[in-house]
Amino acid sequence: MSPEAKVLEALLREPRLFPPPEHFSQKANTQETELFKIKDPEAFWGQCASLIHWFKPWERILEWDYPQARWFTGGTLNVSYNCLDRHLGSFRRNKAALIWEGEPGDSCVLTYRDLYREVNKFASVLRSLGIKRGDRVTIYLPMIPELPIAMLACARIGAIHNVVFAGFSAHALQERINDIGSRLLITADGGFRRGQVIPLKDNADLALQNAPTVERVIVTKRTGHHINMQLGRDLWWHEIMHTASLYIEPEPMEAEDPLFILHTSGTTGKPKGVVHTTGGYLVGVTMTAKYVFDLKEEDVYWCTADIGWITGHSYVVYGPLSNGATVLIYEGAPDYPQPNRFWEIIEKYGVNIFYTAPTAIRSFMRWGPSYPARHDLSSLRLLGTVGEPINPEAWMWYYIHIGRRRCPIVDTWWQTETGMILISPLPGETPLKPGSATRPLPGIEADVVDEKGNPVPPGKGGYLVIKKPWPAMMRTIYGDHRRYVEQYWSRIPGCYFTGDGARKDADGYFWILGRVDDVINVSGHRIGTMEVESALVDHQAVAEAAVISRSHPIKGQAIVAFVTLKEGFTPSPELAQELKEHVVKIIGAIARPEQILFTPELPKTRSGKIMRRLLRDIAEGRALGDTSTLADPSSLERLRQAYAEEA
Numbered sequence: 001m002s003p004e005a006k007v008l009e010a011l012l013r014e015p016r017l018f019p020p021p022e023h024f025s026q027k028a029n030t031q032e033t034e035l036f037k038i039k040d041p042e043a044f045w046g047q048c049a050s051l052i053h054w055f056k057p058w059e060r061i062l063e064w065d066y067p068q069a070r071w072f073t074g075g076t077l078n079v080s081y082n083c084l085d086r087h088l089g090s091f092r093r094n095k096a097a098l099i100w101e102g103e104p105g106d107s108c109v110l111t112y113r114d115l116y117r118e119v120n121k122f123a124s125v126l127r128s129l130g131i132k133r134g135d136r137v138t139i140y141l142p143m144i145p146e147l148p149i150a151m152l153a154c155a156r157i158g159a160i161h162n163v164v165f166a167g168f169s170a171h172a173l174q175e176r177i178n179d180i181g182s183r184l185l186i187t188a189d190g191g192f193r194r195g196q197v198i199p200l201k202d203n204a205d206l207a208l209q210n211a212p213t214v215e216r217v218i219v220t221k222r223t224g225h226h227i228n229m230q231l232g233r234d235l236w237w238h239e240i241m242h243t244a245s246l247y248i249e250p251e252p253m254e255a256e257d258p259l260f261i262l263h264t265s266g267t268t269g270k271p272k273g274v275v276h277t278t279g280g281y282l283v284g285v286t287m288t289a290k291y292v293f294d295l296k297e298e299d300v301y302w303c304t305a306d307i308g309w310i311t312g313h314s315y316v317v318y319g320p321l322s323n324g325a326t327v328l329i330y331e332g333a334p335d336y337p338q339p340n341r342f343w344e345i346i347e348k349y350g351v352n353i354f355y356t357a358p359t360a361i362r363s364f365m366r367w368g369p370s371y372p373a374r375h376d377l378s379s380l381r382l383l384g385t386v387g388e389p390i391n392p393e394a395w396m397w398y399y400i401h402i403g404r405r406r407c408p409i410v411d412t413w414w415q416t417e418t419g420m421i422l423i424s425p426l427p428g429e430t431p432l433k434p435g436s437a438t439r440p441l442p443g444i445e446a447d448v449v450d451e452k453g454n455p456v457p458p459g460k461g462g463y464l465v466i467k468k469p470w471p472a473m474m475r476t477i478y479g480d481h482r483r484y485v486e487q488y489w490s491r492i493p494g495c496y497f498t499g500d501g502a503r504k505d506a507d508g509y510f511w512i513l514g515r516v517d518d519v520i521n522v523s524g525h526r527i528g529t530m531e532v533e534s535a536l537v538d539h540q541a542v543a544e545a546a547v548i549s550r551s552h553p554i555k556g557q558a559i560v561a562f563v564t565l566k567e568g569f570t571p572s573p574e575l576a577q578e579l580k581e582h583v584v585k586i587i588g589a590i591a592r593p594e595q596i597l598f599t600p601e602l603p604k605t606r607s608g609k610i611m612r613r614l615l616r617d618i619a620e621g622r623a624l625g626d627t628s629t630l631a632d633p634s635s636l637e638r639l640r641q642a643y644a645e646e647a
């Protein structure tokens with residue numbers, strides 16, 4: 001065993017309780033407020049609402065008509081005003097709002113005053129194109145400053161933005177545009193990823209072949225490669241910004257007006273357009289950014305998530321900017337040009353707070369500690385993780401090699417639907433246990449229950465539920481309110497159903513066990529098994545497909561697809577490759593199956609349901625569970641043998 005492995009092992013045997021370091025606790029934001037003494041959730045949130053600026057004060061904290069919550073009704077506000085205008089009256093005016101670094105190494109800094117100007121100008125552009133309050137605007141951009149500028153400009157005029165992750169395919173973009181009827185698409189010629197150009201405008205052109213609601217396309221120049229501009233439809237960002245006004249009055253929005261729609265994967269083939277509102281959302285992300293990340297005026301804060309996901313919406317853009325923080329944005333991959341890129345950036349900008357995903361940490365582990373060891377990381381004072389359960393080994397590695405045993409780690413549990421972090425340590429208060437998101441935040445009532453909603457005893461697994469509404473919760477699925485009620489509020493009586501399994505320990509700490517539905521988590525990205533199945537059966541050769549996940553050392557989970565072919569098609573490695581590419585074409589690279597397994601038939605119950613549980617057993621190499629309900633048990637044995645041979 002290497003000396004390093006020995007240290008790690010010794011640490012892993014420790015009681016594994018890491019109390020907050022004193023130097024941290026003494027100065028923690030939580031120390032400077034009476035907020036956390038308020039025990040009544042509603043009163044607590046009422047107090048949190050004063051962290052933001054209201055044009056007109058709200059009248060009621062919460063109207064709760066199960067399962068519909070309305071927060072801070074009667075109040076009006078504007079999110080872009082809160083993220084920009086309100087900081088201009090102080091020294092923050094000239095403070096860096098965004099520090100941006102492109103993958104090729106170019107960079108820029110936008111002060112709050114700069115960002116304010118660009119957002120106002122872009123808001124004026126949107127207005128001049130006839131975009132108004134309530135209109136939907138799709139944003140398909142790489143991680144460049146234009147992305148938060150476009151979001152904030154939408155927020156300024158009350159348009160509802162729908163950011164589509166730049167890694168999604170043309171087909172996925174089209175599906176999202178059509179789901180919400182966008183009038184405008186904002187994109188770029190392309191983006192950089194590992195030195196390659198992602199052809200965003202080409203994808204957009206394809207998507208728009210069948211997206212009739214889109215009237216105009218605004219294109220920002222990032223890569224400079226040749227693209228087609230369609231006369232009368234497409235406009236260059238830099239050209240229309242020339243004539244834009246420098247100030248646009250921020251639209252006073254009702255607290256319950258939608259701010260954005262963000263699609264996420266669910267248990268059907270169709271992604272859900274999660275709707276978030278203005279007042280409650282901003283209160284939730286402002287409070288959590290301030291206290292979970294302990295944001296200080298002089299900090300450089302870096303959340304590595306892409307803005308195309310909820311983590312980027314809440315903790316790259318809205319939460320930090322509402323707090324007047326300095327946010328670092330990096331465009332590209334962590335291993336480009338070398339696996340030390342993140343550490344180089346931390347050293348270069350003196351990053352203080354670093355928030356990333358367990359899958360990234362496991363990649364860093366694989367690349368080895370020599371990469372971070374080359375860099376001065378002494379500016380770091382707080383680390384965070386999100387997106388999937390973190391295994392204690394990865395937690396310890398992060399703690400030792402990145403935090404250098406000095407920095408608390410906040411393991412934050414939340415979802416696209418929750419809008420804000422719900423379960424997490426408060427870094428100056430909560431003793432940490434590697435692998436546990438610790439406890440629900442103040443104002444949040446979470447529990448682990450059985451199907452009937454009864455709490456299960458400590459140590460036993462059950463469903464993670466939330467028992468009371470919280471301000472940043474989603475309000476509906478766009479265009480499908482019934483699905484919202486059914487999926488989230490009808491499964492467990494009286495509770496919000498998260499789709500996650502969990503257990504609590506004797507100290508009341510929560511240990512998240514992962515999804516209990518047909519959603520899988522690959523590298524921290526949520527993917528619906530049904531989405532991948534629909535993509536596969538879309539291919540002419542495929543008769544039937546069953547998609548499951550198996551555990552993967554870096555990605556957390558990997559996609560395995562069992563496929564039966566139509567008459568006239570024969571299994572081959574080439575066909576497997578073609579099917580993988582087909583999934584990439586329909587959804588995007590994040591959904592590429594790790595493995596395709598051809599089989600003459602899928603194990604089904606007598607009533608015709610595919611038994612995914614048994615497929616998972618096969619993929620994990622486990623003993624098969626109960627097979628008594630199978631229509632044809634011998635088919636399963638053949639499948640298991642085929643799988644073993646393949647492996």
Ligand code: WTA
Binds near residue numbers: 385389416498
């Ligand atoms: C998982 C990302 C364990 C969980 C913000 C959840 C986590 C899903 C954690 C939501 C965590 C997120 N520990 N699991 N700290 N954070 N998850 O919508 O399964 O992309 O339901 O939101 O990620 O993924 P989503």
